[in-house]
Amino acid sequence: MSWQQFKSQYLVRFWAPLPAVIAAGILATYYFGVTGTFWAVTGEFTRWGGHVLQWFGFHPEQWGYFNVIGLQGTPLERIDGRMIIGMFAGCIAAALWANNVKLRMPQHRIRIVQALLGGIIAGFGARLAMGCNLAAFFTGIPQFSLHAWFFALATAAGSYFGAKFTLLPMFRIPVKLQRVNAAAPLTQKPEQARRRFRLGMVIFCLAIAWSLWTLLDSPKLGMAMLFGIGFGLLIERAQICFTSAFRDLWITGRTHMAKAIILGMAVSAIGIFSYVQLGVSPKILWAGPNAVIGGLLFGFGIVLAGGCETGWMYRAVEGQIHYWWVGLGNIIGATLLAYYWDGLAPVLATNYDKINLLDTFGPIGGLLVTYLLLALAFAAMLWWEKRFFRAKPDAQVTNLRSTS
Template sequence: MSWHYFKHTYLIKFWAPMPAVIAAGVLSTYYFGLTGTFWAVTGEFTRWGGQLLQLAGVHTEEWGYFKLIHLEGSPLTRIDGMMIIGMFGGCFAAALWANNVKLRLPRSRIRIVQAVAGGIIAGFGARLAMGCNLAAFFTGIPQFSLHAWFFAVATAVGTWFGARFTLLPMFRLPVKLEKVSAASSPTQQVDRARRRFRLGVAVFVAIVGWALLTAFQQPKLGLAMLCGVGFGLLIERAQICFTSAFRDMWITGRTHMAKAIVFGMAVSAIGIYSYVQLGVEAKIMWAGPNAVIGGLLFGFGIVLAGGCETGWMYRAVEGQVHFWWVGLGNVIGSTLLAYYWDDLAPSLATGWDKVNLLNTFGPLGGLLMTYGLLLTALLLIVGWEKYFFRRRTSLQTLKEPV
């Protein structure tokens, strides 16, 4: 295999979603085994919000939510923080390799409003449910936590309502045609792509070097950062976005990403099961109304905003300013939940049981139950796809002139 072939096939071209999502499932399994926690991002973003308020003189360390998720230290001393730094580095390197970095401003003010409002709703919902599309879904279900199933179903419903809402006329922007005086020079484009590829290599080497140096002194932090780089490469090169998976399923009938997510969780589940049998403790959260309400809010919010937690992260480093606003909204929404947590938690979350399917149905029974539910989800996705296209064909037939 020549370097030219490898570069264009694996570093510049987008990757197929199915193997990339499965690889993310495998990597998240090893991340759990090596660090003892799951792949998650909104918890750390909530800590960022809390620590920013501390700089403004607010004693957020006294809030119940921050006592629960631990506000001590900084992103450089926390596993989640180092993993997210690695994710941003991996996303940026991958985007530079493919010459996919360009400053793109929102097309209208309504898009900025959507980004911030959707980000706030999604951030609030994610932290109410103790996880986003990662901790309460993609990595939550393989942890055998019942709350993740509540969240997943509620998220699907929330995205359906979000898809219907964003199709309203108020969100439709007029198409503007712009006259271009001259085409860009092909030579300049090639030179720019080469410069950016080299810069991407430099970013990749720097972030991996940082992770390796950290690993010598604090192994878990360094390994977390290395895994974060891997997650970043996967989500950017394969454009992994849970918002797209749900929105496309409801609006266009395309289900490839949704199927990939199910297969990714199926692969991860057996790995998590193995680690649990070796004594690594699974992360189980309250299976209460918080998971359902949080899922509904999160699903609606990510469609309104246009991106989930993984989606806004890689699009933000690609230069899409819209998703900078989404990220800001996420931090605001999650911090708002932290402020109201003490009032909401007793009735919606902490008063309910943490249900581990492996404990409820036994180790083998819990594993089989999880795979049975994943198979059911896959069949529902396939069924919806067939129904969608059958219905569209019928409608087209009715519209045809006799």
Template sequence: MNPWQTFKQQYLIKFWNPVPAVIAAGILATYYFGITGTLWAVTGEFTRWGGHALQIVGIDPSDWTYFKMIGFQGSPLDRTDGLLLIGMFGGCIASALWANNIKYRNSPHKIRIFQALVGGVIAGFGARLAMGCNLAAFFTGIPQFSLHAWFFAITTAVGSYLGAKVALHPIFRIPLNLKKVTAQAPLKQNPAQVKNRFILGSSIFMLLAIIGIVLLFFKPMFGIALLFGTAFGLLIERAQICFTSAFRDLWVTGRTHMAKAIIIGMMVSTIGTFAFIEAGIAPKIFWAAPNALLGGLLFGFGIVLAGGCETGWMYRAVEGQVHYWWVGLGNIIGATVLAYYWDDLSPYLVADFEKINLLQKAGPYGGLIINYALMMACLALVLWWEHRFFKKRQAAKTQATVNASVQRPINVIS
């Protein structure tokens, strides 16, 4: 195999290890903040997309308080967040095409559609209530030293636990149609299709890269957003980065690989973000208020019920998994509903609460130490839970073996 084929197979076709990929995402998010002064975030733009959908049907939400707060001017092509999302979708598509990983996959069962849509609505509502999803209110929010992100993270974990309990209820189990087979079916790929898809994926990637570079000379922030978005899209699709699995797997299977990767990624991102803040770039700080607590609870519950978070449904949707089209639609609906009811909720959940910056409350190095101490505590808790989970599982297996041996009838030879 020549060097190009080796590189292609290793880095463009095979899935990537999530740990270095999440660390890379954390580094990219840090530099994106350092260059643009804003966050790697998606649900704010999805809310605007919901607003544009309302405009199409004759409803103008531009006077709503929430849209005035997050900005609603122009179209996605006129906003850095819009270009960032376009880049993310484009990067996901290019990456999936490289690996020939696009296939129409539909689960028509009504229960699955219900889970996807309702879970998506709950998650989208909760994310925008808390002013961010698993990115702005968690993965990039914590390195920004905003206390609200810690509120969100804690209740997201609780919500995901409750969501796992509900999602495992028998009512959500669909009947399986088992078929008897005599031999394993061989994996078939059309060589021409594989080649054409790789070329198409490369063309999409090159187009995004060229447009991004050209924009750097005319509208630098737009070019940066498109290029960084493309890189984020490549990362989340190739490494299958899904925050839902990080939380859900803790409770269901005891697997902690993704959870540990995310914590390590935030640790790496924190020091770089701190350096940029010390250099004079203002972090994005939101209310450490009940909206963050309730939003995290709803978000955690919703993503597990739906089966995917914002990053998770994005890359799975472009891979052809129809279930996640419904999740995405639910996300946009939920976020838009929150925007409509913001004026009714904010007096109780946001008003009179402070936006708490840990660096200001505890001093620059005090805030840095607090952030790292909390992340180390989270890592220790994850490791403890993993040990406890598998220890209990092994004890249950041992007890089941003992019970089976006791109940086994004994043949007496007379």
């Protein structure tokens, strides 16, 4: 295969979601084994909100929430911080390779309201549940934490209500029709594409070099950044969006991304299980009402905003201004939860048990229960897809009969 063929097929074109999500699951497994933590982003975004408050003279380091997740150091000195820096670098490089960077303003002011409000609700819900679509779902379930299953089911329900809410007339943007005499010609800018590809390669190489340099002094931080670059490449090139996985269930009946995510978790679970048997402790969190309420808020918020924590990151670097507002809302919502945590925690979270399925059912039993639940979730996707598309033709026939 020539360089031009490789470039066109793997660096410029979008990647198929299924193998990309499975690759993300495998990468998340090794990330856990190497760093001892899971692939997660909203915890670090909450710390960023804490740092901003510190700049203005506040003392969030005294809040109970930051005693749980920590606020020491800077993003450059934390595993999650370095990983997220790597993710942004990977997203930017991948977007430039494909010439997929263009400033795009929201079509209407209502979209900005949706983005900011939805982001705040999602950020608040994610941190109430101690994780977002990653730590409390995609990487939480393979960690064998019962709270992740509570969060996943609640997120599905929240996304249903979010989908119904966003279909209300108030969110419909008026369409202006213009008469044209001929279609506008497609304009290609090959020189621009070449310049951006080269810039993307420069950013990619600098990020790799920075990661390798960091390895010399702090191996875990360097590895975290390398993993982050890989995560960023995957989510941008394959357009991995957990929001679409949930939202599409209710609006279009499509389950392709949802099924890919389930398979990705299934692949990751066996790897996490192996590391746990070698002595790496999984991240188990409270299986209390916080996971359910947080999931409901998160599912509703991501659909209202139009993007989740991974989705807004790669879309923001592509130049979609809408998702800058989503990201800002996420940080605001997460920081608000941190402020109110001391009052909410005893009632909703900390008085409940942290339930590890491997302890509850034994190592093999916990693994089998996890795979059984994933198989049931996959079967539910197949059932829903068939039901959704079988109901559509029936509804169309009924409508035709009623109008004839």
